[in-house]
Amino acid sequence: xxxxxxxxxxxxxxxxxxxxxxxxxxxxxxxxxxxxxxxxxxxxxxxxxxxxxxxxxxxxxxxxxxxxxxxxxxxxxxxxxxxxxxxxxxxxxxxxxxxxxxxxxxxxxxxxxxxxxxxxxxxxxxxxxxxxxxxxxxxxxxxxxxxxxxxxxxxxxxxxxxxxxxxxxxxxxxxxxxxxxx
Numbered sequence: 348x349x350x351x352x353x354x355x356x357x358x359x360x361x362x363x364x365x366x367x368x369x370x371x372x373x374x375x376x377x378x379x380x381x382x383x384x385x386x387x388x389x390x391x392x393x394x395x396x397x398x399x400x401x402x403x404x405x406x407x408x409x410x411x412x413x414x415x416x417x418x419x420x421x422x423x424x425x426x427x428x429x430x431x432x433x434x435x436x437x438x439x440x441x442x443x444x445x446x447x448x449x450x451x452x453x454x455x456x457x458x459x460x461x462x463x464x465x466x467x468x469x470x471x472x473x474x475x476x477x478x479x480x481x482x483x484x485x486x487x488x489x490x491x492x493x494x495x496x497x498x499x500x501x502x503x504x505x506x507x508x509x510x511x512x513x514x515x516x517x518x519x520x521x522x523x524x525x526x527x528x529x
Contacts, residue, residue: 348377349377349452349454349455350375350376350377350452350453350454350491350492350495351375351376351377351450351451351452351453352373352374352375352446352447352451352453352488352491353374353375353376353447354373354374354443354447355371355372355373355374355438355439355442355443355446355447355484355487356371356372356438356439356443357369357370357371357372357434357435357438357439357443357480357483358370358372358435359430359431359432359435360403362403362405362406364406366406366426366429367426367429367430367431368403368404368405368406368431368479369403369404369431369434369435369438369477369479369480369482369483370401370402370403370404370483371401371402371403371404371438371483371484371486371487372399372400372401372487373399373400373401373402373453373484373487373488373490373491374399374400375399375400375453375491375495377495400487400488400490400491400494401486401487401490402482402483402484402485402486402487402488402489402490403483403486404479404482404483404486406479414472414478415472415473415478415481416472416473416474416477416478417434417477417478417479418431418433418434418437418474418476418477418478418479418480419431419433419434420432420433431477431479433477434476434477434479434480434483435480437475437476437477437480438480438483438484441467441476442464442467442476442480442481442484443484445463445467446460446463446464446484449463451463451488453488453491453492453495454491454492454495454496455492457485457488457489457492460484460485460488461481461485464476464481464484464485465481468481
């Protein structure tokens with residue numbers, strides 16, 4: 348069953364060095380949904396996917412001559428001209444509407460999504476939209492695609508609460524096969 352992108356937002360965040368970077372939040376119409384999603388004390392709370400996925404773009408300290416362009420707000424004085432508000436704007440105003448309109452399946456069409464974003468940029472080195480904008484969306488799509496693939500083969504159901512801790516025990520059941528096809 349396809350998993351389509353329903354929304355994409357972006358924001359400027361600071362990385363571990365205090366430099367601005369792009370964070371993308373992508374929402375799909377599908378995910379793994381626990382029947383006890385509000386319960387914080389579940390043994391598998393880290394397996395629950397709400398259908399929203401993020402990509403936080405790593406920012407390298409050095410760049411090579413063959414690397415794609417990390418779009419920065421060089422004309423701004425904020426963060427010493429290292430802000431990424433233009434890249435964030437490119438995600439929300441150009442990439443998001445175009446991807447949503449195309450109705451790509453994030454589970455099976457990651458290569459097509461990446462190729463489409465490169466085509467949408469139309470420049471060598473991703474100079475128009477920015478490699479940081481494109482990479483953030485690509486990372487969020489990859490996470491959404493992985494969660495969608497897992498949800499198609501994994502069933503999560505609650506068992507009785509554990510007598511010793513009172514926490515809910517969970518039963519994981521695989522429904523299908525894992526494919527190694529690329």
